[in-house]
Amino acid sequence: MKHIYDMIIIGGGPAGYTAALYSSRAGFDTLVLERMSVGGQMTLTDVIDNYPGFPQGVDGFTLSMNMQQGAERFGATTMYDEVVSVDLNSEVKEIETAMSGTLYARTVVIASGANPRELGLVNEQELLGSGIHYCAHCDGRFYKDKVAVVVGGGNSAVSDALYLSHLCKKVYLVHRRDVLKATKIYHDPVMKAENIEFCYNCVVSKVESDNGKVSSVSLIDVKTNEKREISCDGVFISIGRKPATDFLNDQLELDRNGYIVADESTKTSIDGVFAVGDVRTKVLRQVVTAVSDGAVAAHFAEEYLSQ
Amino acid sequence: MSVLKVTKDNYFDVKNSDKTVLLDFYADWCGPCRMVGPIVDEIAEENPDILVGKVNVDEQQELASAFGVMSIPTLVVLRNGEVVTKSMGAKPKAQIMAMLES
Incomplete structure (x- = not known):
């Protein structure tokens, strides 16, 4: 029999793990899919000075681990795998992974973040890492x-x-x-x-x-x-970021810069699908706004699941 | 199998290994290296037929420059002492496994 999660979160950064914390703490069967390692862009920063609660600052790696453990304390699990494609239109949403086959969930939270934007030079890929x-x-x-x-x-x-x-x-x-x-x-x-x-x-x-x-x-x-x-x-x-939305295959509405269109409710153009953190259209992309998105998404997902 | 700490002193044995070799050039202070490190550990655990080694670029500058490493993490696959693939930046596990199978 296929396992249907209450919530699958794509991306294990601050937004994803906050959604996982709220959702698992509310008693929902919650899975985080992370392609590489937890933390996302946070782990690329040496010291984070503008996340409240850490008077001396905190390194991105430690904060990531703490956020993961916080969510796992309430039963959220992490699977390390890459999402290849998704089918979000049916009631039970399907997520195709690189190694673990198809996964199923009633709600999906897109927390896939963003990657460095390229300049677009012809030889950029060729010289990557050699200059x-x-x-x-x-x-x-x-x-x-x-x-x-x-x-x-x-x-x-x-x-x-x-x-x-x-x-x-x-x-x-x-x-x-x-x-x-x-x-x-x-x-x-x-x-x-x-x-x-x-x-x-x-x-x-x-x-x-x-x-x-x-x-x-x-x-x-x-x-x-x-x-x-x-x-x-x-x-x-260092010319900014490019949202990681390739796997969505145009199923969600994106703005002209490629960010998923969703207001502060984090609700996307499909019911039961939420966008949180850097991948969403927003004014300020910070750890503190990402975690806030995660909590809001879990709130509305809970509302959706209890319908 | 556990991960081998590769230095210029044991590199000769690594190069002459009968197994496929995966080398991870990294530094402790590098975020993406810390991302890829646990994945490399896992690959070593799960694949006893692969010799997995880590090269600390701060300590092993000669090895790093011999491989032309200018960016970390850099992952290198060796077979019969020859470089088969070299890839820069953190990669998900499936992509690293694909490098090893190619």
Whole structure:
């Protein structure tokens, strides 16, 4: 006989495990499907300073483990598997996994998060890991005393540039606007760093490689059309995130940036299907707003299940 | 089988192993490495026919640069001492298993 869960949560980040905590604590049979390891993007952050309750900050890995244990205490289980496709339209929803076959649930919470957005250069994939990187904290150390280019102007780009400035000989920060998007707290230290050069109003048109390794980037000034080439060893791309929705296969309404359309109720265009955390359209993507989504989704799922 | 800590001193034995070898180049401070680490442990447990080794890139810089590792985690599959596949970034278990089967 097929097992039908009350709730299957796709993605084991903060939003997913909060939904799991609320749902299992309310007595529902709850499963979290995680493709890799719990925590999602939280584990890529060194210290999280803006999640309340931790006066000294907390590392993303510890917080992830704690959230998982909190949900498992009430009976939620975790399965490590990747979702290949879903069929959300029937009353019992079907989730096709890479290794564990088809799973069934009455409600589904999409908590699949987001991945780094790519620049879209022709040789981006080819140079991935040999000069093109998305995680400065992971790969920055391979560029000690070298020249790095950071692309982006938001919080993570600026904090990447700052981190790299301590390691690299020189860091260029390439941003397509004339002013940084990053919040004020980052501005002072990055302006004071002597080895960071700002390239405002510029976009990367090309990355050149030599012997399979990055050798330079070509920039175009979007205001003057002027071209410029910078010799460098590494390019760190930090231009935002791309929601992980490929497995949905157009079954849910997405906004023009690919985020699942759902208001603060987390209800999607299909009854019994909820979207939480970074994958949902929202103003502020933070751990604290993700956990809030998880709780709200469990509330409305409970309402749906008791109908 | 348990995971072997690979250093430049025991690498020769790893390279000459009759088994398929999976090497995980990692560092303790790297988030995605901490994601993929437990998956690699599990693969070692479940597949005694595969030699699974971890290379700490901070301690084994010569090995890391011999394999051209510029990004971590990097996963490398070796067969008869030759690199069959090299893949950068954290991967789900099914994808790592597919690398080993290819």
